Amino acid sequence: MRRRGERRRRILRGVAWAAVYALGMVLLVPSGAWMWWQRPPSASGTDVNALWARHQWVGETHTDAEYRSFADRLRRNRITDVYFHAGPFEADGTVPESLHRNAAALLAALRRYAPAVRAQAYLGQIRIVDGHGIIDLDDPNVRRNVLVTDKKFLDLGFAGIHYDFEPIYPDDTAFLTLLDDTRALTKTRGRLLSVAIEQKTLDDAAQPIFKALLPRTGRFHYPPRPTATFLRAVADRADQVAIMAYDTQLPTKSLVGLHFAKHAQWTLDLIGDRTTVFLGVPTYRPATGWAEDLPTALRGIRKGIDALDRRPRRPFGVGIYADWTTAEKDWRTYEREWPGEKRAEHRPIEQS
Known part of the structure; x- marks a missing residue:
């Protein structure tokens, strides 16, 4: 009985120490992130940036004054690329002309007032995966x-x-085939192909485990995030890759900032020499992850740039999601937290 009681006490002590260790680790990560977050970034912002724009720009008429005001905002805030929502695709891969009846007027206005801005047609749909979705790219x-x-x-x-x-999983060969065919089209026309894709998985080796344990449909599906190999494959086929780094669902600003910093560093290291990278930042407040906001995301990305051994050879910047949630105060925040390279006197990025 005495031996059995001693063994039980040893087990309980072991469990208690394991619990203390686990609690310490849980506390250590946020505290370490908080300490890291206190040092301000030294990196500047960049002069190559993108904006996702609402459908009304191509779907509804606007006054000349509205076009002028919009173009002025793009120029002032160093927005070089605007993704104008022009879809979505129907299930058969078409888009009704009624959805973009104002596109010609919009493009003419941008040629007058912001000729350096590249207006791109933002097209997409819910991709069919395991029988669920709208558009079947395998067809x-x-x-x-x-x-x-x-x-x-x-x-x-x-x-x-x-x-x-969305969603695009890292075994989606049909998506890569579509990119190959689209790039052939855009290249012959002297135009761009850009792709929005989820942030890279934290650990590529965990993807097979998630795939085995969780189905790809339903509420608890495993995240459709690209592996390093898949992200490089996308980058090799696209002129621009926009990483949807938002929706972190993290509880503190330092953890949110660490998330953006790490994804900026990983992504630019991985594909920054292959394609132009835009790191998506939010101007909306998500339903969960109450600490995520625009200034935290921008500060985090600048700290991620600080961590690079060198800047990538291709241009990079942020992608603002989205113009329909960006208020005047958000633009002021952007100007403050993403200072231009000329003002910050940092080495300009190499153009390709």
Whole structure:
């Protein structure tokens, strides 16, 4: 009985120490992030940045004054690329003309007032995965229709095609085939192909485990995040890759900042020499993750740039999501927290 009681006490002590250790680790990460967060970033912002823009710009009429005001805002805030929502795709890969009846007027106005800005047609849909979704990219006929639709938008005068299909898992060869075919189209026309994709997985080795334990449909599906190999494959096929780094669902600003910093560092190290990278930042407040906001995201990305051994050879910047949630105070925050390179006197990024 005495031995059994001693063994029980040893087990309880072991469990107690394990609990203390686990609690210490839980506390150590936020406290370490808080200490790291206190030092302000030294990196500047960049002069190559993107904006996701609402559908009304291509779907509704606007006054000349509205166009002038919008163009002035783009110039002042160093926005070089605007992804104008022009879809979504129908299930068969087409887009009704009624959805973009004002596109020609918009593009003409931008040529007058912001000729350096690249206006891209933002097109996407919920991708069918395991029987759930709207558009089936595995169907060659659907992909063919998507390309025909892309050509119509290029004929209208858009500077490029911006894809946002979700979810995209890192075994999606049909998506890569679509990128190959679209790049062939845009390249012959002297236009751009850009892609919005989720942030890279934290650990590529964990993807097979998630895949085995969780289905890809339903509420608790495993995250559709690219592996390093898949993200490089996308970057090799696209002129621009916009990383949807927002929706962190983290509880403190230092943890949110650490998230943006690490993804900026990882992504730019991984594909920054292959393609132009835009790191998506939010101007909305998510339903969960109450600490996430625009100034925290911008500060975090600048700290991620500080951590680079060298700046990538290709241009990079942030992608603001989105113009329909960006208030005047957000633009002031952006100007303050993402200072231009000339003002900060940092080495300019190399153009390709």
